[in-house]
Amino acid sequence: MKLALIANGAERAIEILAPAPACRFRLGDDPARSAQVEVPEPGVYSILMDGRSYEARVEERPGGLVVVIDGYRFEIEVRDPRRWSRKSGGAGAEGVQSIAAPMPGKVVRVLVAPGDAVEAGQGLVVVEAMKMQNEMKASRAGRVLSVAAKEGATVAAGEVLATIG
Amino acid sequence: MFRKVLIANRGEIAVRVMRTLREMGIASVAVYSDADRTSLHVRMADEAEHVGPSPSAESYLRIDRIIDAAKKHGAEAIHPGYGFLSENADFAAACEDAGLVFIGPSANSIRLMGSKTAARRSAIAAGAPVVPGTEHAVTFDEVRDFAGREGYPVLLKAVAGGGGKGMRRVDRESELESALRNAASEAERAFRDPGIYVEKLVEKPRHIEIQLLGDRHGAMVHLGERECSLQRRHQKVIEECPSPLVVLHPEMRHAMGEAAIRAARAAGYYNAGTVEFLVDQDRRFYFLEMNTRLQVEHPVTELVTGLDLVKLQVEIAAGARLPFAQEQIAWRGSAVECRIYAEDPYNDFLPYPGKLTRLTRPMGPGIRLDGCVYDGWTVPMEYDPLLAKLAVWAATREDAIDRMLRALREYDVGGIRTNIGFFRQILQDAEFRAGQLHTGFIDEFFERHDAPNPPPDLTAVAALAAALDTMTRAGTATRTDARSSNAWREAGRRDLLR
Numbered sequence: 001m002k003l004a005l006i007a008n009g010a011e012r013a014i015e016i017l018a019p020a021p022a023c024r025f026r027l028g029d030d031p032a033r034s035a036q037v038e039v040p041e042p043g044v045y046s047i048l049m050d051g052r053s054y055e056a057r058v059e060e061r062p063g064g065l066v067v068v069i070d071g072y073r074f075e076i077e078v079r080d081p082r083r084w085s086r087k088s089g090g091a092g093a094e095g096v097q098s099i100a101a102p103m104p105g106k107v108v109r110v111l112v113a114p115g116d117a118v119e120a121g122q123g124l125v126v127v128e129a130m131k132m133q134n135e136m137k138a139s140r141a142g143r144v145l146s147v148a149a150k151e152g153a154t155v156a157a158g159e160v161l162a163t164i165g
Numbered sequence: 166m167f168r169k170v171l172i173a174n175r176g177e178i179a180v181r182v183m184r185t186l187r188e189m190g191i192a193s194v195a196v197y198s199d200a201d202r203t204s205l206h207v208r209m210a211d212e213a214e215h216v217g218p219s220p221s222a223e224s225y226l227r228i229d230r231i232i233d234a235a236k237k238h239g240a241e242a243i244h245p246g247y248g249f250l251s252e253n254a255d256f257a258a259a260c261e262d263a264g265l266v267f268i269g270p271s272a273n274s275i276r277l278m279g280s281k282t283a284a285r286r287s288a289i290a291a292g293a294p295v296v297p298g299t300e301h302a303v304t305f306d307e308v309r310d311f312a313g314r315e316g317y318p319v320l321l322k323a324v325a326g327g328g329g330k331g332m333r334r335v336d337r338e339s340e341l342e343s344a345l346r347n348a349a350s351e352a353e354r355a356f357r358d359p360g361i362y363v364e365k366l367v368e369k370p371r372h373i374e375i376q377l378l379g380d381r382h383g384a385m386v387h388l389g390e391r392e393c394s395l396q397r398r399h400q401k402v403i404e405e406c407p408s409p410l411v412v413l414h415p416e417m418r419h420a421m422g423e424a425a426i427r428a429a430r431a432a433g434y435y436n437a438g439t440v441e442f443l444v445d446q447d448r449r450f451y452f453l454e455m456n457t458r459l460q461v462e463h464p465v466t467e468l469v470t471g472l473d474l475v476k477l478q479v480e481i482a483a484g485a486r487l488p489f490a491q492e493q494i495a496w497r498g499s500a501v502e503c504r505i506y507a508e509d510p511y512n513d514f515l516p517y518p519g520k521l522t523r524l525t526r527p528m529g530p531g532i533r534l535d536g537c538v539y540d541g542w543t544v545p546m547e548y549d550p551l552l553a554k555l556a557v558w559a560a561t562r563e564d565a566i567d568r569m570l571r572a573l574r575e576y577d578v579g580g581i582r583t584n585i586g587f588f589r590q591i592l593q594d595a596e597f598r599a600g601q602l603h604t605g606f607i608d609e610f611f612e613r614h615d616a617p618n619p620p621p622d623l624t625a626v627a628a629l630a631a632a633l634d635t636m637t638r639a640g641t642a643t644r645t646d647a648r649s650s651n652a653w654r655e656a657g658r659r660d661l662l663r
Contacts, residue, residue: 001636003632003635005631007627012628014628014629014632016633016636019633019636020633023629023633025629025632027625027628033625035626035629037629037633043522043523043579044523045629045630045633045634047626047629047630049622049625050622052622054623054626056626056627056629056630057523057579058630059522059523059579059580065631065635067630068577069619069623069626069627069630070574070619070623071573071574071586071589072586072617072619072623072627073582073586074623074624074627076627076628076631078631078632078635102512102513102515103509103515103516103517103518104519104546105516105546106546108350108354109350123343126347126350128354129515129516129518129546130507130516130546130547130548130549130550132330132351132398132515132516133350133351134513135343135347
């Protein structure tokens with residue numbers, strides 16, 4: 001089985017040549033490697049490779065997986081290589097800018113309305129989580145196209161609060 | 166001694182207080198909001214009472230409901246923990262009026278020391294040095310005039326505040342208006358008081374504080390210092406006892422200890438309290454404020470002095486005399502504490518509430534973990550995101566840092582982001598290890614370092630684990646049809662891994 005992985009932003013192909021526990025795999029064009037793999041707890045992979053003992057903890061996240069090893073965090077997106085095609089890069093950088101909530105929280109103040117002209121760095125919406133207030137700022141000058149945030153509303157991480165054009 | 170004590174708090178501190186109460190044979194009463202019904206402090210308590218909806222203003226800050234809960238359960242005393250009502254003089258007075266013992270100082274001392282500006286005046290009267298600043302809540306024009314006179318940068322602080330809430334550094338006049346507005350709004354929400362005052366900012370200061378303990382019969386001692394210079398958003402994240410600076414200049418402990426005792430005595434202080442000092446590059450110290458309660462970071466003092474501060478607080482509140490004199494207090498070895506938060510250190514330390522899907526705690530020699538989390542618990546978004554305090558003790562600072570690194574490596578929390586990996590990066594930093602600390606250390610650290618790059622072999626292992634896990638999940642999907650069950654999923658996992 002062959003998969004394309006995007007690990008912390010870098011693309012890698014991985015091919016599983018033999019399944020666990022006596023696992024063999026190939027990363028990209030590297031030589032094939034062997035690893036002894038057990039799953040002592042759900043989501044916890046104990047991997048013995050080249051005489052070293054590793055413990056990888058895997059969990060799902062929106063759009064992929066998170067793997068944690070020795071405290072290092074890998075955000076991994078798995079793609080089926082048959083359907084995978086390279087995006088035409090850079091699109092939309094000059095178009096509409098979306099201001100999204102960086103964490104789950106509550107909208108405490110909306111400082112702009114659609115149609116307002118804003119300066120770079122101007123505060124748009126204030127979101128509070130765990131008693132910390134964070135002012136979401138415009139990253140460049142422009143005009144407010146829409147404001148989805150409503151005062152008092154609860155928002156999820158990644159939810160769009162406002163757009164600037 | 167009391168037979169039953171109510172803890173007017175939540176989270177790790179409620180759990181920590183209950184542990185000592187249980188050791189003393191005293192029953193504990195928990196209070197909880199809607200968000201906390203399944204929190205650990207409720208599960209651990211002997212008795213529990215619901216005090217309102219999730220927002221703290223409607224539950225943990227409701228003096229009337231907490232007093233009613235104490236009376237209903239027949240508690241004789243209330244331990245306020247830190248935060249919430251712990252530095253609220255009206256609460257201490259309300260306890261007294263209701264015939265309950267407030268485990269802390271008198272309402273009058275809290276009033277004097279609890280307001281930063283009043284505390285400053287009392288410190289000046291007691292002869293302690295202070296940093297230039299206004300002593301009252303200020304308007305925009307007053308802040309601008311002050312900054313024009315003393316020069317930028319200045320620091321905005323909440324009159325009623327603590328813990329970094331409502332605090333802002335301002336480097337230039339153009340930032341002033343927005344900073345003042347946000348600070349006042351944050352202060353209003355956290356303390357129900359939007360008052361903000363301003364201080365000249367001392368560049369690259371250390372934050373070193375003195376732990377005090379006094380009884381109700383006039384005796385008072387200091388338990389030495391804590392180094393609390395490692396802060397993010399003006400909130401401490403790593404604390405140590407002893408301070409590496411004081412180890413090099415042992416006379417500082419005595420000088421700061423005496424100054425702290427003088428300032429506290431001027432306010433008629435008793436029970437546990439902490440005087441915070443800023444220490445400048447020339448080792449001059451300035452009175453910053455007094456915290457009239459138990460500090461978050463009290464475990465490092467406990468580890469080095471061998472004392473239980475909560476037990477002493479309870480005994481003092483019950484009328485006992487201090488069981489030791491200043492010269493009987495000894496400091497042994499070195500302790501370090503890391504505050505484990507649900508937050509993303511590589512994204513501006515933004516809070517990261519959510520459900521814990523996995524938890525492995527550090528164990529073994531020299532480890533102390535004060536926490537409130539368990540596997541499957543959802544970290545509520547309504548409160549401070551502190552999950553646990555991990556403290557270690559060892560014979561020397563160097564050994565303590567190595568022990569902390571080992572403990573952090575054992576510590577695994579899944580489902581949410583934490584600052585565990587960030588602490589490992591800080592504790593390996595040469596400047597940290599050399600004890601060259603100041604309150605801007607973390608900001609500068611980010612200028613010197615990016616998020617750590619994992620070694621290449623770990624990247625390969627991560628890719629392998631992700632691929633195997635994906636195959637397992639794909640296998641599960643084809644095998645379970647509409648009715649999925651854990652047994653099926655486990656069977657699928659085993660099949661694929663065979």
